[in-house]
Amino acid sequence: MTAPAPEGRAIPFAHVALIGLGLIASSISHALRRAGFAGRITGTARSAETRRRAAELGLCEVFDTPAEAVAGADLVILCVPVGAMGAVAQEIAPALAEGAVVSDVGSVKGAVVAAVAPHLPPGVHFVPAHPLAGTEHSGPDAGFAALFDNRWCILTPLPDFDPDAVARLTAFWTALGAHVDEMEVARHDLVLAVTSHAPHLIAYTMVGVADHMRRVTKNEVIKYSAAGFRDFTRIAASDPTMWRDVFLNNKEATLEILGRFTEELFMLQRAIRMEDGPFLHEYFTRTRAIRRGIIEAGQDTAAPDFGRVVAEGRK
Amino acid sequence: MTAPAPEGRAIPFAHVALIGLGLIASSISHALRRAGFAGRITGTARSAETRRRAAELGLCEVFDTPAEAVAGADLVILCVPVGAMGAVAQEIAPALAEGAVVSDVGSVKGAVVAAVAPHLPPGVHFVPAHPLAGTEHSGPDAGFAALFDNRWCILTPLPDFDPDAVARLTAFWTALGAHVDEMEVARHDLVLAVTSHAPHLIAYTMVGVADHMRRVTKNEVIKYSAAGFRDFTRIAASDPTMWRDVFLNNKEATLEILGRFTEELFMLQRAIRMEDGPFLHEYFTRTRAIRRGIIEAGQDTAAPDFGRVVAEGRK
Numbered sequence: 225m226t227a228p229a230p231e232g233r234a235i236p237f238a239h240v241a242l243i244g245l246g247l248i249a250s251s252i253s254h255a256l257r258r259a260g261f262a263g264r265i266t267g268t269a270r271s272a273e274t275r276r277r278a279a280e281l282g283l284c285e286v287f288d289t290p291a292e293a294v295a296g297a298d299l300v301i302l303c304v305p306v307g308a309m310g311a312v313a314q315e316i317a318p319a320l321a322e323g324a325v326v327s328d329v330g331s332v333k334g335a336v337v338a339a340v341a342p343h344l345p346p347g348v349h350f351v352p353a354h355p356l357a358g359t360e361h362s363g364p365d366a367g368f369a370a371l372f373d374n375r376w377c378i379l380t381p382l383p384d385f386d387p388d389a390v391a392r393l394t395a396f397w398t399a400l401g402a403h404v405d406e407m408e409v410a411r412h413d414l415v416l417a418v419t420s421h422a423p424h425l426i427a428y429t430m431v432g433v434a435d436h437m438r439r440v441t442k443n444e445v446i447k448y449s450a451a452g453f454r455d456f457t458r459i460a461a462s463d464p465t466m467w468r469d470v471f472l473n474n475k476e477a478t479l480e481i482l483g484r485f486t487e488e489l490f491m492l493q494r495a496i497r498m499e500d501g502p503f504l505h506e507y508f509t510r511t512r513a514i515r516r517g518i519i520e521a522g523q524d525t526a527a528p529d530f531g532r533v534v535a536e537g538r539k
Numbered sequence: 540m541t542a543p544a545p546e547g548r549a550i551p552f553a554h555v556a557l558i559g560l561g562l563i564a565s566s567i568s569h570a571l572r573r574a575g576f577a578g579r580i581t582g583t584a585r586s587a588e589t590r591r592r593a594a595e596l597g598l599c600e601v602f603d604t605p606a607e608a609v610a611g612a613d614l615v616i617l618c619v620p621v622g623a624m625g626a627v628a629q630e631i632a633p634a635l636a637e638g639a640v641v642s643d644v645g646s647v648k649g650a651v652v653a654a655v656a657p658h659l660p661p662g663v664h665f666v667p668a669h670p671l672a673g674t675e676h677s678g679p680d681a682g683f684a685a686l687f688d689n690r691w692c693i694l695t696p697l698p699d700f701d702p703d704a705v706a707r708l709t710a711f712w713t714a715l716g717a718h719v720d721e722m723e724v725a726r727h728d729l730v731l732a733v734t735s736h737a738p739h740l741i742a743y744t745m746v747g748v749a750d751h752m753r754r755v756t757k758n759e760v761i762k763y764s765a766a767g768f769r770d771f772t773r774i775a776a777s778d779p780t781m782w783r784d785v786f787l788n789n790k791e792a793t794l795e796i797l798g799r800f801t802e803e804l805f806m807l808q809r810a811i812r813m814e815d816g817p818f819l820h821e822y823f824t825r826t827r828a829i830r831r832g833i834i835e836a837g838q839d840t841a842a843p844d845f846g847r848v849v850a851e852g853r854k
Contacts, residue, residue, distance in 0.1 A: 307816075356763060360830070376763055415759050418749050423767030425811075426741055429804045431826040433796065434733050436803070444730050446832045448671060448691055452738030454833060455770045461830035464823035471811045471819060481748065482808050486801070488751070489744045493797050496740075496786045501622075504786060508779035511746040515675070515776035517761040518769060 234399040235261050236392040237325070241297035242267035243290050243312055244304035245278040246463075247358060248329045250367025252301065253283040255400040258369040268293040269364075270304075278364045291319035299396065302328035302340070307469035310339030317343045325389045327353045331416060331466070333380045333409045335473035341382070349389035352380045354412065355402055356420075362463040373401035380409045417477035421470055422485060425478065427459035428467075549714040550576050551707040552640070556612035557582035558605050558627055559619035560593040561778075562673060563644045565682025567616065568598040570715040573684040583608040584679075585619075593679045606634035614711065617643035617655070622784035625654030632658045640704045642668045646731060646781070648695045648724045650788035656697070664704035667695045669727065670717055671735075677778040688716035695724045732792035736785055737800060740793065742774035743782075 240256065242249040245267050253265055265284040269275050279286040287293040294300045294316045302309055309328060320326065326348055330336040333352050344350050357375040359366060377397040381390050394404045407415070434445045434453065449457065471478055495503045555571065557564040560582050568580055580599040584590050594601040602608040609615045609631045617624055624643060635641065641663055645651040648667050659665050672690040674681065692712040696705050709719045722730070749760045749768065764772065786793055810818045 378763070415763055418752055418760055419764050419768040421767075422748075423745055423771050425807060426745060426804070427767065428823055428826050429807055430738055430741055430800060431829050432807075432822060433737075433799050433803050435825060435829055436799070437733055445733055446829065448693070448730055449734050449833050452736075452742065452774050453734040455774060456738050457826070457830040457833055459767050459770060460823070460826040462823075462827075464820050464827065467823055468816050468819040472814055472816055475811055475814070478811060479808065482804070484748050484751070485745060486804070488748050489741070489797070489801070492740060492744055492747075493794065496790055496793060499787055499790070501783050501787055504783040505779050507747060508743055508775070508777075508782055510750060511743050511772070511775040512777075512779065514746050514750055514761065515772040518764050518772055 234259060234395065235263070236395050237263060237299040239264040239266070239297045239299070241265075241294045241300045242284060243293060243300065243302050243316065244308075245269040245274050245283060245286075245364045246303060247362050247366040247371075248355065249301070249303035250278070250281070250283050250364045251357075251369070251371035252303070252367075252400065254367050254369035255372055259399045261399075264297075266293045266297060270308075274364055281364055283364060283367075290316045294319050294321075294324075296321055298324050299393075300324055300326045302326070302330070305463075305466050305469040306330045306332050306336055306473045307465075309336050310343070313340040313343040317345055320345060320348050322347045323349070325349045325351060325393060327351050327393055329353060329355055330473075331420065331470045332474040333412045337380075337382065337409055349386040350382065351385065351389050351393045352382070352409070353393060353397070354378045354380070354416070355397065357402070358462070360458050360461040362466070370401065372397070375402050377402040377404050378412055379404060379406045380412050381406060382409075413474050414477045414480075417474055417481045421474055421478045422481040424459055424462065424467060425471065425482065426485065427456040430456050431460040549574060549710065550578070551710050552578060552614040554579040554581065554612045554614070556580075556609045556615045557599060558608060558615065558617050558631065559623075560584040560589050560598060560601075560679045561618060562677050562681040562686075563670065564616070564618035565593070565596070565598050565679045566672075566684070566686035567618070567682075567715065569682050569684035570687055574714045576714075579612075581608045581612060585623075589679055596679055598679060598682075605631045609634050609636075609639075611636055613639050614708075615639055615641045617641070617645070620778075620781050620784040621645045621647050621651055621788045622780075624651050625658070628655040628658040632660055635660060635663050637662045638664070640664045640666060640708060642666050642708055644668060644670055646735065646785045647789040648727045652695075652697065652724055664701040665697065666700065666704050666708045667697070667724070668708060668712070669693045669695070669731070670712065672717070673777070675773050675776040677781070685716065687712070690717050692717040692719050693727055694719060694721050695727050696721060697724075728789050729792045729795075732789055732796045736789055736793045737796040739774055739777065739782060740786065740797065741800065742771040745771050746775040 242252060256265060266287060267284040268287045268290050275286050290312055302312055304312055309330060326344060328336055331354060337352055341350055355372055355375060355377040357371050379390060379393060397404050557567060571580060581602060582599040583602045583605050590601050605627055617627055619627055624645060641659060643651055646669060652667055656665055670687055670690060670692040672686050694705060694708060712719050
């Protein structure tokens with residue numbers, strides 16, 4: 225490994241540059257501090273207000289431009305919305321240090337690889353990454369050190385990847401609390417279309433329907449928001465820019481899954497119309513089993529969260 | 540008020556009978572004890588195993604038949620799936636005490652009123668009710684005293700309702716921790732189709748799609764279950780019998796909302812296909828505002844729950 229942080233082997237980088245200073249970048253900064261990282265953290269954001277706030281919070285040394293922020297960094301992480309990655313890559317390219325590892329945190333990998341890779345100079349190692357972590361909040365104030373704990377961070381190394389760069393980035397995310405895995409780019413985008421992108425679009429849609437309902441006033445829908453809908457509104461409160469870019473940049477896989485979803489919904493809708501009770505019961509029994517799988521995989525707890533948030537929050 | 544509990548005015552009933560001993564009935568029992576209720580609690584369940592377990596847990600005096608369980612009770616609460624309400628009402632009718640209040644906890648009110656009301660003898664007061672509370676767990680072990688705390692319980696009194704019966708049932712649910720409100724039957728069923736029934740069917744559908752995916756193995760979908768999908772699986776783990784009955788018994792309102800949902804989804808799907816970024820951004824910004832309304836209405840907290848369940852569970 226090249227350029228280990230002087231204070232220890234846990235984080236094999238000496239200077240981390242964060243481009244974009246929202247939820248993910250601010251959480252990286254907090255998690256780096258928690259891990260005892262004593263190297264430099266530099267960063268920048270497009271908006272002057274975000275830069276000002278990030279400086280105030282002491283997230284990093286804040287610069288006005290991406291080129292200044294990446295100068296001398298041995299790890300550069302692009303933490304901007306997927307649709308902005310290409311322009312940022314082009315902007316930082318001339319300023320990147322020889323041998324630097326360039327990575328990102330985008331929820332889509334195919335489009336990011338296509339947008340970023342052509343701009344990077346030889347001698348720089350590009351390792352796309354996606355930490356499966358987030359909250360419905362955004363901005364530099366939203367970050368916290370534990371965001372990545374026990375979450376997966378998926379690396380999607382390109383065919384000509386540098387094993388040393390991948391190993392160092394793996395060590396980096398492990399030090400931040402994540403479990404690291406590797407996956408092929410297209411497969412990542414399809415798996416995430418199923419587990420994240422389509423569910424988000426569906427939640428946005430259902431909340432949109434509720435908003436439109438004429439016979440049901442908005443206040444009644446909100447006042448009596450039951451567990452199912454309340455969870456949807458939480459999902460549908462995620463950052464609009466980030467999600468617009470996810471859908472536009474994982475278009476094919478998202479449309480494929482939405483097509484399957486619509487077929488399946490029509491089948492269940494027809495079963496309700498035809499009053500086919502046995503079909504519905506069998507279907508709902510099968511989906512219950514998937515939940516058990518997720519709990520066994522350690523990605524959620526069996527604690528009855530559903531509908532209990534308020535009571536627990538008021539304890 | 541007639542027949543106040545001897546030990547206090549908080550719960551104006553002396554003998555509560557619970558028909559069906561699952562999540563809701565067992566939570567009522569725990570909440571009654573927490574409220575200091577010293578009257579009788581009797582109950583029954585169709586399955587011998589549930590009756591045995593309820594007796595073991597000391598939830599109530601357990602009887603083998605609904606008729607035995609309701610004998611002498613001044614409050615009878617039907618806690619069975621919506622599709623079983625009619626048969627149970629027919630069975631208990633001859634055994635009901637003069638002046639008893641009969642209520643239920645069904646998620647659908649129109650179908651329950653139609654199934655139950657014709658069986659009840661004169662001199663018995665039927666007040667349909669729906670506590671908006673639950674978890675994805677079911678059975679007599681799933682109950683807990685705080686389930687109804689700060690949740691709404693909606694009463695849907697019939698046109699010829701008895702004001703005293705409604706007042707006593709209101710006092711009952713208030714003592715259990717709930718906020719009580721009244722609504723017209725059909726309006727209840729439409730509001731709940733928006734806020735609960737349609738979202739549940741959609742969650743079941745999305746989890747079904749994930750289960751079917753051939754190119755994505757089940758294990759990968761489970762292993763990398765991100766926040767959106769994880770919340771859906773929690774919803775889709777709810778009791779299959781209860782939900783089959785909800786959809787079959789709130790068919791018209793559910794199909795109406797699903798029709799609106801599909802129209803809306805097609806519009807968003809088209810925006811993705813046409814790459815209409817401004818439309819998507821505007822839509823997602825609007826849905827975000829609804830979330831704020833729910834937090835302001837006290838039905839959820841602003842704490843970033845999304846994706847944090849595991850980390851918090853391990854603290």
